[in-house]
Amino acid sequence: MSDIDPNETRAGLDEAKAFxxxxxxxxxxxxxxxxxxxxxxxxxxxxxxxxxxxxxxDGLREVVEKMQLHVDGGLPQQGTVAEYVDALFDRDDNRVGTITGTAVLLADPPMTHLWQLHRNVAEFDDGTIEAVGILGPSLAQGATGVLSVTGLSGRYAGRHGHRTLALIDGDGDTPHYAVTYVLC
Incomplete structure (x- = not known):
């Protein structure tokens, strides 16, 4: 379970940063x-x-909208693929983007230790950004995950950088993440 207070809401993003x-x-x-x-x-x-x-x-909030696990019977295991669509919201709760991605489980887990390789593309009105990297179990415990990003189109094209995400709210089915992108 996360060390993040489950009562914290999306309005508490600045408070989460402060703590x-x-x-x-x-x-x-x-x-x-x-x-x-x-x-x-x-x-x-x-x-x-x-x-x-x-x-x-900066100050974005990512919310899982749809997730499909491709599990060959039973529980997720090494090689299980998850496809997901997440919404991105700004500080004023305006939807500013959509993330479409895939995650592959890297090892047979106990359910609390999910190492995953992620690739996703965030679509904004002014361009798209691809993120790739490995996220581990510490994300569910309140740590900040970092993925490498590449600008694919629009004002982001040809730029490279990083994306952070940290669990701030939500239950196991609809987590909310605080997100920052930096491309130079």
Whole structure:
């Protein structure tokens, strides 16, 4: 079970950040992304407007809308595939995007230890972003997950960076995640 208070609502996103539920700030993620992408030199980090050089989508909330598990009888096991569609909302609860993705279970789990390889595409009005990476069981315990992202179209095309997500609310069927994208 999650260490996140189950009574916390989507309106509590800022409160969740204040209590460390989302341990990676947009600024920190932007600095790391810009340095690793070669957009700035490590010695130039102090005094550089890193956020001004990157596209930052912060304060988003992801809500699972549809999930289909492809299970060959019984419980999920290594190789089980999940296809999902999630909605993305901004701080004002406006829907701003849709994520369509696939996750593959990497090992036979006890149900609380699900290592999964994810690939998804987020569609926004101004372009699309692909995310790829491995998420582990610590996500369900309140840790922040990080996936690599690549801008595929629109204003994101050709940019690379990272996406964070942290469980903030919801039950086992409809979790809510706090999400940040940074592309430089």
């Amino acid at each position: 460390g539920a989302i341990g990676i700030s947009a600024q920190g993620l932007a600095i790391a992304t810009a340095v690793l992408r070669g957009a700035i030199e490590p010695a130039d980090v102090p005094g550089t407007d890193v956020l001004g050089r990157c596209i930052v989508l």
